[in-house]
Amino acid sequence: MATVLDFLKTLPKAELHVHLEGSFTPDVPDAELAAKWDCCDFSSFLESFKWTVSFLKKPEDYGRAAKQLISSLRRQGVTYAEITLSAGVVRWKKLDLEEVYAAVNHESRRATFPVYWIVDCIRQHGGGGAMPVAKFAARHANNGIVGFGIGGDETSTPAEEFRGAVAAAGVPFVPHAGEVSNAENIWEMVRLGARRIGHGIRAVHDPALCAYLKEHDIPLEISLTSNVRTGAVPSLQAHPLRQLFDAGVPIVLGTDDPAIFGTTLIDEYLLAAELGFSRAELEQLAENSLRYGFQRAK
Numbered sequence: 001m002a003t004v005l006d007f008l009k010t011l012p013k014a015e016l017h018v019h020l021e022g023s024f025t026p027d028v029p030d031a032e033l034a035a036k037w038d039c040c041d042f043s044s045f046l047e048s049f050k051w052t053v054s055f056l057k058k059p060e061d062y063g064r065a066a067k068q069l070i071s072s073l074r075r076q077g078v079t080y081a082e083i084t085l086s087a088g089v090v091r092w093k094k095l096d097l098e099e100v101y102a103a104v105n106h107e108s109r110r111a112t113f114p115v116y117w118i119v120d121c122i123r124q125h126g127g128g129g130a131m132p133v134a135k136f137a138a139r140h141a142n143n144g145i146v147g148f149g150i151g152g153d154e155t156s157t158p159a160e161e162f163r164g165a166v167a168a169a170g171v172p173f174v175p176h177a178g179e180v181s182n183a184e185n186i187w188e189m190v191r192l193g194a195r196r197i198g199h200g201i202r203a204v205h206d207p208a209l210c211a212y213l214k215e216h217d218i219p220l221e222i223s224l225t226s227n228v229r230t231g232a233v234p235s236l237q238a239h240p241l242r243q244l245f246d247a248g249v250p251i252v253l254g255t256d257d258p259a260i261f262g263t264t265l266i267d268e269y270l271l272a273a274e275l276g277f278s279r280a281e282l283e284q285l286a287e288n289s290l291r292y293g294f295q296r297a298k
């Protein structure tokens, strides 16, 4: 019988929750990386993310990061990917979003498997900051962008502020929610029409929400290592993955920020195995990942 690792490498699977910026390793000494990426709670993680992004200075840097991530995904047997580009951060850095997107889209078009983009805005920047990102998504809806997201501090701005941007984007809405706060945070995004939820693990405290996600076929994109490293859960063993899965909530595994958290998509499946997921259940998770891709959805 093949080892779990061999089984996972050959298992067709999609990566639907990975941030380009968090997959990139700056060219600095290992000791500096270890110190800068030693995050232990959500605010220190945001600092780690900002530090990493500071090395992406030009569109070519983004292009190189995309190329590296796509080849890493290919080596892991990923057959479909949607990568999140923090368009809100690109704009905040006063870089030209069109140029940055052209650089990364150039790399995804050359990939040997389908690779698409989700552009996300920063929740702290409110509805006003979200609108230009939403319009950008709408303009490139037939040019590789398949989703509009919201990242950052989920407690910072009321969800309703983003209603106009979600409508303007006109592509599937895939916000982060319920990662560190509560189930209501997820309900708010569901009311705005979210098609998938980034993290969403606080749903475990709300059986009615779990039933709703199941009934309406809205998956949670779960990143085990990320949730442990940001302190969203106290330990791997305390993670609600099993409870959510057993409640029938559709689940897709993702890495979130593989460089910062020191993980890979295969590692995430191995952690699910550590939590008692059988090979059949791991296969189910992989099937889900392919099924919920926006270009794969039936």
Ligand SMILES: [Zn+2]
Residues within 6 Å of the ligand: 017, 019, 151, 176, 198, 256
């Ligand atoms: Zn994320």
